[in-house]
Amino acid sequence: MKIRNKLLLAFSLYLFFATAFGFFAYRELGTITKSLKYVETADDIGYTLLEVRRFEKNYYLFRNDRNFRELIDQLTKLKSMIDAMHNEFIKELGERNYALMKKTINEYDSTIQEVSEIFTEQHRHIISLSDYAERIEQELPGNNLTVFHKLRGHERDFLFSRDAEAYARFRETAMLLSLAESRSLQRYVLIAERLSVLFEREESLTESLRSKAREIQSFTKSLSHTEREKIAKVLDNSLKLLLISFILIIVLGSIVNMRVAADISNPLRELQEAAKNIASEIELEPSSIEGKDEIASLQIAFSDMEIRLHETLNSLDLAIKNLHEKQRQLVETEKLASLGTLSAGVAHEINNPLAIINEKAGLMQDMIELSGDFPQKDRFMAIISAIQHSVDRCRTITHRLLGFARGMDANIELFDLHSAIEDVLGFVSQELALKGVYVQRCFSDSPLSIESDRTQLEQILLNIIKNAIDAMHGGGSIAIGTETNENQMAVITISDTGAGILPERINRIFEPFFTTKDKGKGTGLGLSITYGIVKRLGGEISVTSELGIGTTFTVMIPLKPKAALMQQIKEGG
Amino acid sequence: MKILVVDDEVEFASTLAERLCLRGYDALAAFKARDVVDMVKEHDPDVVLLDLKMPDSDGIHILRDVKDVAPRTVVIMLTGHGDPDVVNAATASGAADYVMKPINIDELRKKINKAVSNSENIDRGTNT
Numbered sequence: 001m002k003i004r005n006k007l008l009l010a011f012s013l014y015l016f017f018a019t020a021f022g023f024f025a026y027r028e029l030g031t032i033t034k035s036l037k038y039v040e041t042a043d044d045i046g047y048t049l050l051e052v053r054r055f056e057k058n059y060y061l062f063r064n065d066r067n068f069r070e071l072i073d074q075l076t077k078l079k080s081m082i083d084a085m086h087n088e089f090i091k092e093l094g095e096r097n098y099a100l101m102k103k104t105i106n107e108y109d110s111t112i113q114e115v116s117e118i119f120t121e122q123h124r125h126i127i128s129l130s131d132y133a134e135r136i137e138q139e140l141p142g143n144n145l146t147v148f149h150k151l152r153g154h155e156r157d158f159l160f161s162r163d164a165e166a167y168a169r170f171r172e173t174a175m176l177l178s179l180a181e182s183r184s185l186q187r188y189v190l191i192a193e194r195l196s197v198l199f200e201r202e203e204s205l206t207e208s209l210r211s212k213a214r215e216i217q218s219f220t221k222s223l224s225h226t227e228r229e230k231i232a233k234v235l236d237n238s239l240k241l242l243l244i245s246f247i248l249i250i251v252l253g254s255i256v257n258m259r260v261a262a263d264i265s266n267p268l269r270e271l272q273e274a275a276k277n278i279a280s281e282i283e284l285e286p287s288s289i290e291g292k293d294e295i296a297s298l299q300i301a302f303s304d305m306e307i308r309l310h311e312t313l314n315s316l317d318l319a320i321k322n323l324h325e326k327q328r329q330l331v332e333t334e335k336l337a338s339l340g341t342l343s344a345g346v347a348h349e350i351n352n353p354l355a356i357i358n359e360k361a362g363l364m365q366d367m368i369e370l371s372g373d374f375p376q377k378d379r380f381m382a383i384i385s386a387i388q389h390s391v392d393r394c395r396t397i398t399h400r401l402l403g404f405a406r407g408m409d410a411n412i413e414l415f416d417l418h419s420a421i422e423d424v425l426g427f428v429s430q431e432l433a434l435k436g437v438y439v440q441r442c443f444s445d446s447p448l449s450i451e452s453d454r455t456q457l458e459q460i461l462l463n464i465i466k467n468a469i470d471a472m473h474g475g476g477s478i479a480i481g482t483e484t485n486e487n488q489m490a491v492i493t494i495s496d497t498g499a500g501i502l503p504e505r506i507n508r509i510f511e512p513f514f515t516t517k518d519k520g521k522g523t524g525l526g527l528s529i530t531y532g533i534v535k536r537l538g539g540e541i542s543v544t545s546e547l548g549i550g551t552t553f554t555v556m557i558p559l560k561p562k563a564a565l566m567q568q569i570k571e572g573g
Numbered sequence: 574m575k576i577l578v579v580d581d582e583v584e585f586a587s588t589l590a591e592r593l594c595l596r597g598y599d600a601l602a603a604f605k606a607r608d609v610v611d612m613v614k615e616h617d618p619d620v621v622l623l624d625l626k627m628p629d630s631d632g633i634h635i636l637r638d639v640k641d642v643a644p645r646t647v648v649i650m651l652t653g654h655g656d657p658d659v660v661n662a663a664t665a666s667g668a669a670d671y672v673m674k675p676i677n678i679d680e681l682r683k684k685i686n687k688a689v690s691n692s693e694n695i696d697r698g699t700n701t
Contacts, residue, residue, distance in 0.1 A: 351653040351674055352582055358675035359588035366595045395675050402653070 003264050010260045014253065021245045028238045035227040035234070038089055041081075042224035048078045049217055056112070056209070063119050075109055093223050101219045108212040115205050118198050125195050126159065132188040139182050147176050148185075155192065162199040167192070268298055275301035339511055339528075347401035354394050361387040400529055412561050415454050416447035417482055417490055424461045428469060436475035437468075444483045450490050451560045456533045460541075463530040464494050464553045471498030471551060489539070489556040500547040509543055538562035574689065576600040577618040579609050579635070580651065585674075589622070592678060606630035610638050618646060620685055622672075625652045625659060633659070633666055640667040645696065647688045651676070 055071035082102055090098045133152060140148055151173045158166040174189050275298065365384045368377060425432070425439060432439060450457075468478050476497040483491050501509065508514045510531040534541040538558045545551040576598050580586035586602035593600035603612050607630070613621065621639055625632035636648055650663045650671040660671050669688035672681050 348653050352585070355653075355674040355676065356582060356584045356588065359585055359592065362678055363588050363592050363595075366592055370595065391675055398653075399673065 006260050006263055010256050013256055014249075017245065017249055017252075021241070024241050025238060028234050028241075031234050032231050034088070035231045038092055038227040039224050039231070041085065041089055042220045042227065045078065045081055046217065046220040046224065048074060048081060049213065049220065052078055053213055056213070060206075063123070068116055071112065075105075075112070079105060079109070092227070093219070097219060101216060104212050104215045104219075108209060108216065111205055111209050111212065115202065115209065118202050118205065122195060122198050122202070125191050125198065129155070129159075129188065129191045129195070132184050132191065135184045136182060136188055139184055140177075144177055144181075147173065151177065158192070158196070162203075164196070164200070167196040167199075268295060272298045272301050275305050278305055343401045347398040350394070351398045351402075354391060354398065357387065358391045358395075361391065411453050411455065412451060413454055414449060414451045417450045417457075417492070418443050418446050418448055420454055420458050421461060421480060421482070421492075424458050424465060427462060428465055431466075431469055432478075435469055435472060437472055438475075438477040440477055440479040442479060442481035448482055448484065448490060449559075450557065452537055452557055456537060457557060460530050460533050460537075460555060461492070461494070463526045464555070467526065468494060468496035468498060468551070468553075471496055471500075473499075476550075484559065485556070487556075488559045490559055492555045492557070493552055494555070495550055495552040497550045500549055501543070501545040501551055502547065503545075506543060506545055510541070574598050574620065574685075575616060575618040576620045576622060576685070577609075577612060577616065578602045578622045579606075580604065580622075580624040581606075582624075586624075589676065596678075596682065606635050609635050610642055613639050613643050613646065617643065619689060620647045620649065622649050622651055622681075623668075625650050625663065625671075633662055636663060636666050636668055645692070647685075647692045649681075649684060649688055 052071065052074045055067060055074050059067040059071045061067075082105060085093075085098070093101070133155070136148060137145065151170065154166065154170040154173050158170045160166075170192060171189075174192075177185060179186050179189060361384050365381065365388070368380050368384070371377075421441075421443075431437075465478065465480075478497075479493070479495045481491075481493040481495075485491050505514075510527050514528070531541055534555060534557070538561065540554075540556040542554050543551060544554075576590075576593055578586045578590045578593070578600060580589075580602070581604055583602075583604050586604055590600040590602040601612075601616065601618075603609050609621075609623075612618075623632055623636055623639070632650065636650070639646060639648055644667075647669045648667065650660070650668045651674055652660065652671050653674050663671065669692065670684050672684055
C-alpha cells in the first residue's frame, strides 16, 4: 500500500471515530433538548398550577369577585397550556394520563365554579342572617332576648369556626327559644342550618379541589421527573460514550499510528540504511544524523551519497581517461612492436637478395677492373658503383630495421646527463652553425647524474636534435631542458622553432618508414629506432607540436636502470 | 689460403667464392649444411665463412661440427642481422669473428687476414 493510502486510511479511521462520536453526541443532544423542552413545559404547567393554587388561596381568603376572576384567568391559562401541548409531549405523558389530566382540570374548574356559587350563597345567607337577627331583636320579648343574645354569640362562633360542633351548640341554644313565636326566628334558624350545610359542602368541595390540584400537580411532577431522569440517563450514556470513544481513540489510534508510522518509517530507515551502505561502499564518511527524523536522515544520506557518487564518477571519469590514454599507448606500443617485427622480417628477407646483388655487382666490378680497356668501361664502372651505392643505402635501412627489432647491448654507467647532451651538441656543432640554429640550455642544477647506457642515450638525443635541425629552414633555436620528476626519471625536453607537424601525422611519427622529410632525405627509421631505444632503457618518449610554432620532444629516462633492463644485461653478458 | 664459403644462397656463396678467387684465395662454396663437414674433411680449409642461418641446420651446430673435425680451422660467421646473442653464442662456440651481409669485400679480407694471423699467433704460442 502506498504511504499516501496508509495515511488516508489512518485519517479515515480517525474521521470515522469522530463522526460516530459526533453523531451519537448529536442524537443525545437532541434527546436532551427535547427532554429539556418537556421539563420546561412541565415546569410551566407546574408554575401556572401553583399560581392557580395561590389565587385559589386568595379567593378563599377574600372571597371576592376580583380574586375569582384572577383565579379563573389562571385556570384558563392553564387549560390553554394543556390544550396547546405538543403531540410528542402528549405521547411522552401518555394519552391516557393526558386525558385524565384534562379531565381533572375540568373537574377542578367545575368544582371551583361550584365553590364560587356556594361562596355567593353563603355571603347572601350571612347577610340575611344578620338582617333577621336585627329584626328578631326588635320582635322578641325581654327574657327571650337574653337567650337570643347568647344564640348570637354561638352564631358568631359558628360563622367563625364553621364547624359542626359550633353549629350543634347554636342549634341547642336555638331549641331553647320558641320558634313558633317568631317567623323571623324560624327563617333565622333555617338560614343558619342552610349555612351549616353550605359550610359542610364547601369543606368537601375544598377537599376535592385540593386533591384534584394535587393530582394535576402529580402529573406535571411525574413528567418533569421522568424527563429529568431521561436527561440524566442520556448524560450518563453520553459520558460513557465519551469515555469509551476516548479510550478507543487512544488505544486504536495509538495502534494505527504506530503501524502507519512503522510502515512509513521502516522502509525509510531501510532506504537510509541502504543509502548509508552504498555511501560506505564508496568510502563515504558517515554524517552525524542523530536527533533528526527519518526523512531528514534519508535526505542527508542521499545528499552524501550524491556527493560521493559525484566524486566517484569524477574519479571514474579520470580513471577511464587514464585507461584510454594507457590503452592508446599500449596500442601504439603494440603497433610499433608488431611493425618492428614485420619490418625486421622483411629486412631479413630482403637482406639475402641484397647480399647477392652486392656480390654480383662486386664480381662485375672485379671482372671489369681485371679486363683490359673496352668501350664504355668507365660507364660500366659508374653504373656498378651506383648499384653498390644503392646497396649501401639498402644495407643501412635493413641493418637499422634489424637493430630496431632486436635491440642492442646496454652498457650501463653513471654519468652526467648534461655532459652527454654537450657531447651530442658537439657532434652537430657544424650543422648548427651552418643552418644558423641557436641552442638554448635550460638545464637543472648541474650535474644531473644518471645511471644508463650513455651511447644509446646519446643516440636518442642525436636523432631528435638532428630532426629538429632538419625541421628548421632559415635558422631558429633549439631549447634543451632537463629536470628530474617524482618518478625518479630524468626529463629531457627538446623544443625547436621549426615548421611543426600536422596533427594527423603526429600519432604516426614513431612508426617505421614514416617520414615528414623530403623523399630520399630520411629513411623514416630515425624516430622509430629512437623510440625503440627509449623503451629499452625503460623510458618514455612523447611529442607535441604546433604548426608554425614548433615541435617539442619529451624524453624520460629512469635515473637508475629498471630491473628488466638489468636482467637483459646479465643474460647478454 | 684455402677458404670454404657456406651459404644456402647458391648465387651468393658461389659469387663470393669467385670474387675471393679473383683476389688470390683458393675459395670454394658449399650450399648445404650436411655437406659442410665432409667438405672440411676433404679440403681442410684454413678459413670457413659460415652463414649463421641455414634452412636445414642451425649455423651454430655446423660451427661446432666443423670445430670438432678441424679445431684449427678459422671460422668467420656471416650474419644478416648481427644479433648480439647469436654472435656471442657463436664466439663462445669458437667463431673467430663475424661479418654482416651484404658484405663489404675489403672489410671481409681484413677480417680474414686478421683472424688467420691471430690464429697463427695462438698456434705459435701454444707450440712454443
